[in-house]
Amino acid sequence: MIALIGLLVGVAAGFLLEPTVPVWLQPYLPIAVVAALDALFGGFRAVLDGIFDDRVFTVSFLSNVVVAALIVYLGDQLGVGSQLSTGVVVVLGIRIFSNAAAIRRHLLGA
């Protein structure tokens, strides 16, 4: 519940404050957001599985974001930034899909 409220608060804050993304963060924020979304879906699935744990969620959330940003940074340094970003997004997308499928089975039984 608090997580849901937090999400809404964050969205509202984003709309109200209209922040500008600093230049150094611009390449990494999209990937970080996708990684965080992946963690969010994973956490939701864990809730339905009955194995949700705050600590694990926090760590996985942060590590997902950091690792995703790190991969993009590494890709940029290697000159394959855009390709690696695409790869990360694909992997995360697959995970989000599989988590969403599990959530669907839990809630809808199908």
Add this chain to the structure above:
Amino acid sequence: MSTSVDNSGGTPAGASVAEPPRGVAGTAAARRRLRHTLRPRASRGQLLAGLLCAVLGFALVTQVRQTQQEGIASLRQSDLVRILTGLNDQSSRLESEARGLESTRQQLTSGSDTAQAAEAAARERLDVLGVLTGTSAAQGPGIDLVIQDPNQAVTAAVLLDTLQELRDAGAEAIQLGDVRVVASSHVVDGKSGIEVDGTPLQAPYRLRAIGDPQTMAAALDIPGGVMEVLRQAGATGTVSRPAEVTIDALTSLPNPRYASPAPEKSP
């Protein structure tokens, strides 16, 4: 939970394998767990998760806004290079297209200029030829000669001499009575008098000629000239020089049936 994240990430198929045993009971249990979780509990972990979710929402909205409003400022160097190359290609393509259109336009304008000049020249020529061939009316300085002939002594030959004299004096357009005198005109003595191009003339004969009035009058007046011949025949010629002589009699030209203009020889 994150265990579940990591596991499911590693084995997407694992979820579907674990699925079949669950049925309606499994769904009910999941919904019960969801309700249970949704109940707010102010534990430290819950607060932390809420904070992370807030950060996520914030970042999500920020990124979306950024994406909507960002131009090329946030693109990578390679993307920028690609865009620049594309723009260069497009620019050179458009430039060559512009050059082509420019030259086409030049051709068209110069072509129309040439056509206009040719049309003006043709029009001028048409006017000149119209006056010379008698197909258009003419006006200008000239003389008006009236020949009184009480004794019926004036013959076609005298009138023809008069016409030739006027032509020699530079008359550009001549009208005799109601008949325009042109290159093919003929003057004959008919049964009922003098005929010009088949039209009978009645005395007094009136000749109008456009040209230099001074020259033409002098040409008629020379010793042994037209005026003297008329006087000897008992007729009188009166020359007047109106400021403007109008010649409005027209001839119609037959279209040549056999002759056609020969192509001009190019130099």
